[in-house]
Amino acid sequence: MRRKPWIYLIILAIATSLVGCGVKDANEIVSDLSKRSEELESYISHGKMTIHTGQEPLEYDVEVWYKKPHFYRVALKNLKKDIVQILLKNDDGVYVLTPHLKKSFRFQSDWPASSGQVYLYQTLLSSIVDDQQRQFxxxxxxxLFEVAAKYSLNQNLKTQRIWLDENLYPKKVDVLNEDNEVMVNMVFDRFKANASFDKDAFEMQRNLNSLPGKSEQTMGKLQGAERSKESVEAVTPGYIPSGSRLVDEQTIQTPDGPVAIMRFKGDQSFTLTQRHPQAIEASVTAFGQPVDLGQTVGVLLEIAGKKRLTWTDNGTDFELLGNLSTEEMKQIAKSVFEQPLK
Structure with a gap:
């Protein structure tokens, strides 16, 4: 019996529609993401990050540049303070740059592999691929994937919800604590894969000079060498670990200006120093990593068995040194923000 041609057309149309409308399952998408993490050459992303861990939300404008194999440039703009910091990784190491102060701090680190970030596509990819208990x-x-949070420097973050678009690029991320409260939210508004960059895009000096000028407010607060000679209006931490107390406080004069020193003794001893920022390039051979302190980005180093956390905020350089856990050091540092001057 001879079949009519239109029957074949119907069968072909049905088969084609079934193939075209096929929805990938979680395993297929995870396989695609695994391949992408290996084959990713470069990208530029942009979005807004909101941190809910303080008394009021902190908002950052975030732009990320990535170029294979290990070049990163992350520009973090604190929208409330209108201040930009840059995390930079190139062949020379990892930098924390504060362009409006012309400050650079270079150290050795395996960042971001050791401490992923919610705004990095690679961190999101590895979080999904590595979690065998993922929900989809x-x-x-x-x-939408719900997976374990992979943020070693913040143990309070337990899970994260990651939204990817139909091309498997990031749309939104919510990071939650153990009570399912959103602590960090990242919303992406742009993502460009296979981006091209200038030859010097990841060089330190170019990025240190990346701001076109300084605002009058910044210039009023910071007057270079003249400012460095003024007295330091020290801030006492709002949080002091249980069993520790302030036992000594003094200000010493150095060739670069006064330095306020607070010494705390007890179960967990530590020292906090404060000084006016210097427009300098600092470089250490110690292994460390950048640390998100909410208001600003700090640098955590381990030197001779002790931890050293440094950061700059509100026209002051801070250095915290002691035998403390990373969480305790972060809590002390965060408690300094918005504290009244002495």
Whole structure:
């Protein structure tokens, strides 16, 4: 019996529609993400990060540049203070740059492999691929994964929800604590894969000079060498570990200006120093990593068995040195923000 041609057309149309409408399951998407993490050559992303761990939300404008194999440039703009800091990684090491102060701090680190960040595509990819207990939902034009949070420097973050668009690029991330409260939210508004960069895009000096000028407010606060000679209006931490107390406080004069020193003794002894910022390039051979302190980005180093956390805020350089856990050091540092001057 001879079949009519239109029957074949119907069968072909049905088969084609079934293939075209096929929705990938979680395993297929995870496989695609694993391949992408290996094959990713470069990208530029942009979005807004909101941190809910303080008394009021902190908002950052975040732009990320990445170029294979290990070049990163992350520009973090504190929207409230209108201040930009740059995390930079190139062949020379990892830098924390504060362009409006012309400050650079270079150290050796395996960042971001050792301490992922919510705004880095690679961190999100590895979080999904590595979590065998992942949960998955699919929408019309997006995919949602719920996985364990991979942020070693903040043990309070337990899970994260990662939304990817139909091309498997990031749309949104919520990071939650053990009570399922959103502590960090990242919303991406741009993502460009296979981006091209200038030859010097990841060089330190170019990025240190990346700001076109300084605001009058910044210039009023910081007057270079003249400012460095003024007295230091020290700030006492709002949080002091249980069993520790302030036993000594003094200000000493150095060739670069006064330095306020607070010594705390007890179960967990530590020292906090404060001074006016110097427009300098600092470089250490110690192994360390950048630390998100909410208001600013600090540098955590381990030197001779002790931890050293440094950061700059509100026209002051801070250095915290002691035998403390990373969480305790971060809590002390964060408690300094918004504290009244002595």
């Amino acid at each position: 939902q699919t929408g019309k034009k997006e995919y």
